[in-house]
Amino acid sequence: MPEQKISLTFDNPTMQDFFRKWCQFKNVYEKGKAEILAIKEEDKRQEELDKLNAPQEEWKLRAMGTTIGCHTIVKKGTEDNTVRVYDLT
Template sequence: MFSIDDSMNLSLAETPDQKVALTFENPTMQDFFRKWCQFKNVYEKEKAEILAIEDEDKRQVELDKLDATQEEWKLRAMGTTIGCHTIIKKGTEGNTVRVYDLT
């Protein structure tokens, strides 16, 4: 978290229910977390449906497929696949953020 805070504008706030909210002013990070949230919602829904499968072998096959899909999503999101490399760096002039696409 310290590295993220050093790299971009990160705001922390405690919520009334004693949770902590992170806010990013950078549109690239906002987009990343938005997509991650959407993926997690779909993943959890799919997982619940798979866990309801009675046939244990079929259930395991489907869980393995889902886990493989999740791992592929993570690799793409982390930029470890060709064409997915973006570096976000806090600028030296005030709070400017520079985005470098290395593709």
């Protein structure tokens, strides 16, 4: 079965920019991950994977035109019906 491809085109410059940056980020991430997975020492490998994964959430927020610290997460407690607010700053 031949490989099938799907193509999407966006007229919106913001979407074009987002996907261009996402592809660049993903390529760098995958290359870094492949190099890290080649590390034989398990502790060192995990430490490097943690370092690689840490900036992903920040990148996602920045790519969406936001930054860390301008969002608040609200979680409703299940046991005592309390609401907890977490600031990402």
